[in-house]
Amino acid sequence: MLTPSRDNPRLQALLLQLPAGLRQHIERVREKALELAKLHGVDTVKAEVAALAHDLARGMEEDELLRRARAYGLTLHPVEEVVTFLLHGPVGAEMLQRECGIEDDEVLEAVRWHTTFNRGMGPVAKVVFLADKLEPHKVQVYPLLEGVVSLAREDMDAALLTLLQEEIISMIRLGRLIHPASLEGRNELLASQKDSRR
Ligand SMILES: [Fe+2]
Numbered sequence: 001m002l003t004p005s006r007d008n009p010r011l012q013a014l015l016l017q018l019p020a021g022l023r024q025h026i027e028r029v030r031e032k033a034l035e036l037a038k039l040h041g042v043d044t045v046k047a048e049v050a051a052l053a054h055d056l057a058r059g060m061e062e063d064e065l066l067r068r069a070r071a072y073g074l075t076l077h078p079v080e081e082v083v084t085f086l087l088h089g090p091v092g093a094e095m096l097q098r099e100c101g102i103e104d105d106e107v108l109e110a111v112r113w114h115t116t117f118n119r120g121m122g123p124v125a126k127v128v129f130l131a132d133k134l135e136p137h138k139v140q141v142y143p144l145l146e147g148v149v150s151l152a153r154e155d156m157d158a159a160l161l162t163l164l165q166e167e168i169i170s171m172i173r174l175g176r177l178i179h180p181a182s183l184e185g186r187n188e189l190l191a192s193q194k195d196s197r198r
Pocket residue numbers: 054055058088114115
């Protein structure tokens with residue numbers, strides 16, 4: 001089993017094949033993930049590797065994502081069959097494991113669930129989900145995120161809950177499908193927040 005490392009040659013080779021704009025986004029996510037990991041005492045090596053790998057499959061066409069998901073034997077949720085783009089996390093995690101030899105569960109779950117989030121996520125997955133949504137370019141495009149950027153420095157769970165709730169509300173308004181993993185993640189965060197207030 002390979003220890004996760006940003007210098008993994010196979011990972012670096014896969015990253016080099018990605019379009020320039022996507023590589024720039026990944027670099028911003030890497031920096032944000034390192035910042036959050038340091039602030040919250042999360043393993044910086046795992047956070048960095050997961051951030052680098054999170055969008056390995058983001059550049060793939062929909063039919064390629066579906067083809068790979070089936071070839072890897074992934075069980076597709078009906079929402080993923082319609083919103084195929086959601087598969088880039090699970091397919092990316094499979095690539096990281098199968099092609100780069102990275103077996104670390106925390107890194108793999110961070111890549112797998114970086115788009116929808118899920119319940120039971122560990123600190124590395126929380127850092128990567130937040131870093132992906134709060135990297136500077138996205139905050140520039142959506143200035144309302146600035147408040148969540150500060151919140152994420154103080155309390156990752158509170159920032160995650162805010163982001164997930166906003167996203168779920170906006171998906172409902174837009175009449176879009178919601179992946180149940182996002183709801184499960186949101187419910188878990190909400191319940192633990194209420195528990196800690198008791
Ligand atoms: Fe992504």
